């Protein structure tokens with residue numbers, strides 16, 4: 001696919017689809033990671049002498065077809081302006097035409113999800129968006145798994161289309177990790193439920209050399225290995241699936257290891273007493289809330305030996321101190337490992353931030369759902385349309 005650096009932008013009206021869907025509380029952006037990640041493309045377009053740079057994004061999931069101040073991009077415009085040291089003009093009614101007031105102005109278009117037809121990928125809405133620009137730049141990796149008017153239909157009709165710097169970087173990092181990885185390839189998939197990550201687990205079980213599972217997902221695998229899990233969160237109906245995945249991995253010389261020790265408690269709370277015990281000894285009234293120190297050491301060894309690491313999801317309840325050690329140990333090992341490492345997903349990035357290991361991670365994805373769909377081996381529709389336009 002074409003990249004923004006392949007096109008001439010001078011004097012052109014450039015429309016950038018970014019993912020500025022960031023957490024906001026009391027009218028202030030509480031994490032600006034996605035705004036920061038979008039800036040290089042915006043700056044590039046301005047520096048290349050675009051006549052007008054328009055940025056569009058969704059924010060949250062408002063009711064379609066009406067303006068709702070709760071979902072306004074106003075706090076995003078403010079933060080973006082601070083970060084860029086430039087004025088950012090927020091335009092509320094833009095779909096029927098936007099005029100840049102000065103050449104090279106930066107304009108933020110109000111939440112695309114206020115427009116009827118956005119979510120159902122209405123071609124008419126896409127056509128109107130396309131009419132605003134000479135070049136459409138898709139840079140919203142975090143929304144690339146959605147076929148919506150601002151990510152898909154617009155790309156069908158815009159005169160020229162390309163990938164922005166962030167989208168290109170994300171695709172490059174993910175392809176490097178999954179398509180031609182330095183081996184051993186090790187994936188860590190944590191989170192509460194096997195059911196929400198079943199396809200990811202299935203795809204990875206066929207690709208990786210080691211698949212470390214954590215959190216509630218690991219509990220289902222622990223049960224599948226025949227150990228008691230007490231009151232732990234797990235999915236009984238998915239035990240056969242977990243068994244099948246373990247066998248499948250084993251058959252191709254790969255492994256889904258089971259923890260040898262775990263941290264348990266009688267309650268899921270900040271003042272619960274944490275006890276470490278062998279995985280075979282979990283009592284009926286206990287729940288598994290983290291991997292134990294022996295397991296963490298074993299996993300850390302494997303992480304140090306890996307060539308490539310893909311990480312999505314914590315291995316324990318890392319928000320509570322006494323259940324955070326497993327995730328901390330994993331995070332620190334990944335940061336220390338010489339492997340190419342890629343991490344994605346809200347919880348995972350929060351853990352990386354909490355343990356202060358960001359510098360040691362080779363690439364942190366801005367995608368949540370999009371990151372998972374890439375790991376599932378799915379084609380991202382917003383990327384697919386760029387590929388189609390290129391032929």
Ligand code: 3PG
Nearest residue numbers: 019021060142143368369
């Ligand atoms: C995300 O935060 O995962 C993306 O911005 C997509 O948001 P959505 O799930 O509301 O489409």
